[in-house]
Amino acid sequence: MYHAITRAKVRSLWRRIGAGDYLAAVETAAPDVRFRFVGDTPVSAELTGRDAFEDWFRALFARFPGLRLTLRDVVVRGWPWRTTVVVRLDVEATLADGTAYRNEAVQWLTLRWGRMTTDEVFEDTKALDEACRRQAAAS
Numbered sequence: 001m002y003h004a005i006t007r008a009k010v011r012s013l014w015r016r017i018g019a020g021d022y023l024a025a026v027e028t029a030a031p032d033v034r035f036r037f038v039g040d041t042p043v044s045a046e047l048t049g050r051d052a053f054e055d056w057f058r059a060l061f062a063r064f065p066g067l068r069l070t071l072r073d074v075v076v077r078g079w080p081w082r083t084t085v086v087v088r089l090d091v092e093a094t095l096a097d098g099t100a101y102r103n104e105a106v107q108w109l110t111l112r113w114g115r116m117t118t119d120e121v122f123e124d125t126k127a128l129d130e131a132c133r134r135q136a137a138a139s
Helices: 002-018 023-028 050-063 125-138
Strands: 029-037 045-048 068-079 082-094 100-112 115-123
Touching (some): 002 023, 002 068, 023 050, 023 115, 029 050, 100 125, 115 125
Parallel strands (some): 029 115
Antiparallel strands (some): 029 045, 068 082, 082 100, 100 115
16 A cells, blocks of 8 residues: 555656656655766766755756656555655657757655655666757757
């Protein structure tokens, strides 16, 4: 039952984030959340703390206005004191030059009593880096 409830909460959270409400994710984060967006791109990051996490999201949505994040699948394992959540996402945006950006991402989370303590995101960095270059060239 716990896993089903957690899956439903994650799905609800991603509906909000997918609609542009990234503060929903920030609200679930522990004050000392550890966040890592893997790769060597302008949006790659390794940071700690809810404020830095919010700043990263704000910059991401500023770089990609209209960014759409759609949940494809969610897997939950563990218990309330240490829950692992794995999410598959579709990532889409229309770049400033009018081209479509499409990618996939996997998110690996650790929750402790409902609070996100770690968040790691893995996305095709080659495609993401190209999208970042297009955005920079168009501005």
